Amino acid sequence: MTSEDKDQRDGAGSGGQEFPDRVFRSPAGMAGGIVLLAIGLWLSIDAIVGGEGSTPWLALAGLLFAVPLVVAFTLRPAVFAGERRMRVRNPFRTIEVPWGAVETVRAGYSSEVVADGVKYQLWAIPVSLRARKKATRHNERIAAGRPPSPGPGGLFGGRGVPNLDPGETEMRERRAPSDQSIDELRELLETHGRKEEAQGKVAVRWSFEVIAPAVAGAVLLAVLLATG
Known part of the structure; x- marks a missing residue:
């Protein structure tokens, strides 16, 4: 080094x-x-x-x-x-x-x-313009009060994210x-x-x-x- x-x-x-x-x-x-x-x-x-x-x-x-x-x-x-x-x-x-x-x-x-x-x-x-656009779409959905787009299945096969409380909006925003x-x-x-x-x-x-x-x-x- x-x-x-x-x-x-x-x-x-x-x-x-x-x-x-x-x-x-x-x-x-x-x-x-x-x-x-x-x-x-x-x-x-x-x-x-x-x-x-x-x-x-x-x-x-x-x-x-x-x-x-x-x-x-x-x-x-x-x-x-x-x-x-x-x-x-x-x-x-x-x-x-x-x-x-x-x-x-x-x-x-x-x-x-x-x-x-x-x-x-x-x-x-x-x-990464792709990552930037993905983050923008995610934040627009959160701002509109809609849940984020469903992602791939989780460990137990779950898809999507439940509706967020208003207090959680900032915590969930992405960059x-x-x-x-x-x-x-x-x-x-x-x-x-x-x-x-x-x-x-x-x-x-x-x-x-x-x-x-x-x-x-x-x-x-x-x-x-x-x-x-």
Whole structure:
């Protein structure tokens, strides 16, 4: 585990107490990445063990090229949000954004933060229009006093949800996962954006630990293919 994977801790100010960052990731993306890595590793081992001629070398080069890219787009993306700043870890860049520099956090067709006039996409919080529409339909039914649409059968074969009491309406309302994450980030922005310790400039760092092996794998793969 790298230092970026560890929860960063920010001082709470006068009390001196520290709190861990909130971490936002895409469970679906991580699951897909693990599956892709498992399949790629299995195919590569098979080619290395049973291949002839340049096949094992091609398999190794392909693995060196593909693994960093799969990790970059599936396992790596994360948003770490603390009391002083948010750290956005995208496939090839890490962006440190103090809350004082944030202009807005929003989710349209993609999740993004706007800071110092520049827009940065939040790869770790993908937007699902299907989930958003489903939540909207659900909330409209609740607001109209109708029970939610029946879901799949439960453990005992039950379907649907009984009529809700007025007091239960708010408790039953839904938000798409991406919108809920953006709401949490906005709350942190409103809470900490004006604090003196949350001021500063945006810092962007290229993730050469991902880029370098992928480029090396691509060059090696090209050389092997060219030389036959």
